[in-house]
Amino acid sequence: MRGWWREIADLVLPVECAGCGRTRSALCAKCLARLRDMEEIRRVRPSPEPPGLPAVYAAGAYEDEVRAVLLAHKERGALRLAEPLGAALAAGVRAGMRAAGHGGGRQDGPVLLVPVPSARSATAARGHDPARRMALCAARQLRREGIPARVLAVLRQRRAVADQAGLSATQRVENLSGALSAAAGSGRLLGKGTTVVVDDVMTTGASLVEAARAVTTAGGTVAAAAVVAASPRDC
Structure with a gap:
């Protein structure tokens, strides 16, 4: 219910552009163009690169602007963003x-997008994943382009993890190790397409x-991973 109210508020209430702060627009034309023009798609590698990281x-x-828009969507519930x-x-x-x-x-064959899940507490606080x-x-967007794509939201948090803020790269890997599992029976679905793990930020x-x-x-094979944005030092 909270998600629906946020979408309605986005449509009728005066807002500031999530990217640059300009009033009366959830996303002004300039910042929308900035997102649509994110054509320098590249493979990104964090440093140090953790073992097991797909391309x-x-x-x-x-x-x-990209950081501001992502935070507005994630933390402030600007759902229209x-x-x-998603196009990016x-x-x-x-x-x-x-x-x-x-x-x-x-x-x-189909492209299977598997999103990295938020913690249950974070999803409850934000009102969305x-x-x-x-x-x-x-x-x-991919289907509009003729690419058979679907979302398989099959990953679950199996245990609580510590707040990642302030942890080193190695500590973050250790903190998250074994924290996720796939829903029972999802291996059969994952085996029927090309799996791409997706998240908002790396x-x-x-x-x-x-x-x-x-x-x-779970029995799937990860072909690649994709994010909207990566830390500037990794780009």
Whole structure:
């Protein structure tokens, strides 16, 4: 219910642009163009690169307007931003597919987007799961382009983890190790397409490593990972 009220408020209440702060627009034309022009899709590598990290493709750097828009969607519930963010995520997914040898046609089979889940407490506090919402928008964008894509939100938090803030890259990997599992029976679904793990932002890569491990343990194969943005030092 909270999500629906936020969407209605986005439509009728005066707001500031999530990117630059301009009033009366959830996302002004300039910042929308900034998101749509995130064409420098590239493979990104954190330093140090954790073992088990799949090839990660990002639509841009986590800074300036892009950072502001992602935070507005994630932390302030600006749900209308999911659509442009999902389009940027779709660009990263396409790059990962191409690198993995998936041509994008139906003959290559479906593309399965597996979002990294938020902790239950975070989802409850925010009223939505940001990565899942963006993944759904990305899948719709890919289908509009003729690429058979669907979201498999099969990962679950199996144990509580410590707050990642202040932890080193190595500590983050240790903190998240074994924290995720795939829903029972999901291995059969994961085996029927090309799996791309998706998230909003990559910093150390620890969350993507753990998500890829959980997918592989369930019987799937991760072809790549995609994010909207990566830490500027990794781009």
